[in-house]
Amino acid sequence: MSVTSHSEYGARPLFWFAVYQLLWHLLLPLAFVRLAWRARHSFAYLHHIPERLGFGYDKPITKDSIWIHAVSVGETRAAQPLIDAYLARGESILLTHMTLNGRRTGKQLFAKAIAAGQIRQVYLPYDLCWCVEHFLKTFKPKFGLFMETEAWPTVVFRCAEIDLPLFLVNARLSERSARRIKRFGKAGRALFQAFAGVLAQTEFDAQRYRSLGVKNVLITGNLKFDVPLDPQLVAKGKEWQHDLRATKRLMVCAASTRDGEEGLILNAWKDLLLSNAFEAQPLLLLVPRHPERFAEVANQIHAADLKFRRRSEWSGLPKDSAGLDVILGDSMGEMPLYYSASDLVVMGGSLLPFGGQNLIEACAAGCPVLLGEHTYNFQQAALDAIAVGAAKRIKGDVLLGDTTALVESLKSLLLNSSELTKMSEAAKTYSIEHQGASKRIFAALD
Known part of the structure; x- marks a missing residue:
């Protein structure tokens, strides 16, 4: 250059x-x-x-x-x-x-x-x-x-x-x-x-x-593909996942959610639990994007009459997690742990018109991604991830408050273990194949 x-x-x-x-x-x-x-x-x-x-x-x-x-x-x-x-x-x-x-x-x-x-x-x-x-x-x-x-x-x-x-x-x-x-x-x-x-x-x-x-x-490509995941956090996440699978529970991470999205997700989660479609009820890990909203989101979970614990209250997966509906991810810098522990991620910022959030870190952890309609800030990454099978788009817009499409998208994936496994492998491959931006940028600047 x-x-x-x-x-x-x-x-x-x-x-x-x-x-x-x-x-x-x-x-x-x-x-x-x-x-x-x-x-x-x-x-x-x-x-x-x-x-x-x-x-x-x-x-x-x-x-x-x-x-x-x-x-x-x-x-x-x-x-x-x-x-x-x-x-x-x-x-x-x-x-x-x-x-x-x-x-x-x-x-x-x-x-x-x-x-x-x-x-x-x-x-x-x-x-x-x-x-x-x-x-x-x-x-x-x-x-x-x-x-x-x-x-x-x-x-x-x-x-x-x-x-x-x-x-x-x-x-x-x-x-x-x-x-x-x-x-x-x-x-x-x-x-x-x-x-x-x-x-x-x-x-x-x-x-x-x-x-x-x-x-x-x-x-030159996207630098975020080159960002390494903290191996200690990944290992801890895998421990969580092992403990959950021992009880046959799946976990969905709603990551980097924005104001207005938590209410939609909680309503959808209540409907999902009431459907009684699962042998063991899945667990929701809700992670707001902005730390100053942790208390506000905790109040929303409480108002939704869902049983929850804060991540900040314990060092590992709570022993009484079997009785929980939601975990509030009120910590900073632990997204690799959350993604590694989860079977599916709903990407925040994409359910309402905020433009979406970065899905690359989730793919690097091998976590399949469910996207809303609004991904214009990460247009190419979203299109590429969908094209290779690492991500899926929710079949319908929740902008008007109708969460039926979100519930059905969650249910269809969580009940299809072979599809989740295939998406997980595709996510890992996708993240590896797109690496190299840092070398190209470094060379261009030199």
Whole structure:
């Protein structure tokens, strides 16, 4: 990949950029109010506040680092193969996030490198000129990699103006997002043209970036296929599965569910249990995407009159699991355990129009996937998984609250052990055959 020269960068749209900056200054107090509101659940939201403004760095600054921005949990995990490769080469990494959970995930994944001083973690400052300017002057990275969908105008245009190469890596762009960008005309297109290059996940994504006038686009695949599953969590999950199968129970994981989806899933689960179609009633493992919603979802399960326990209440599968209808997965970083323990996963974000969540980790664990209609954020991955038999689409939309299609899809798979086995093998093969994005990205960036 050739780095775009300064003259080829998209020009900063001055009028719209001025409006954007004005809005940011007006909304800045609300950003801090939001942090304070979230601090009700964790006081850590109020830590490192100066970093949000591009100041307050209390450790020696490492110049000439490779800057990798991973906004939250999913992006941080996806960046792991790249970060590991650069660390092995002796590079130092500036790792930035926007969310508390993203920062926590990075700290967990790269604890040794952080302790050794190879990785420096900070928050990306709010997208105000003076915040971004001080951040860039403080750290002076060699080049920057923004993961997946992040494109902050102030950061992107300023990096272009100072000839700091900034790449959009593992990039994806849904048709819906592309349409929204085009509504801003030249201003929207200029933002993505200002990247030094775009390394896209799929041909779909690459075509959409090219439609915005981005010239330097390569298709390198999806980094998430290269993210290794924690072997200890996988082993623990297999122990859970062994204990459940000893009682002839199957377990369904509803993973990364979003607001509104839990109610649909719980209603469907009650209907499934009332059908008396199983020799031993299956168990639901419900894992909300956002930790701040754990208490809210617990109340929903209680209101549905289903017997449940929280994952946080025990270290292993509860001895009284035979009397449970639901386990609430209120823990962080344990998805490999949950997938490895489950016989089927219902992928959150796909039942209602949220665009779906990443199904790759479930496939890597050999867990068959059941998808709703709304998978536009992971279009190619969903189509490929369905095509090879690793995933199935629910036969009907639950958008209007009718869960009949969900119940029937669950029942047809859970009662067909040979189909589940075939899907499990297809899922493993699918995840292995799509690996290699990290090597292609690494080579392209070099």
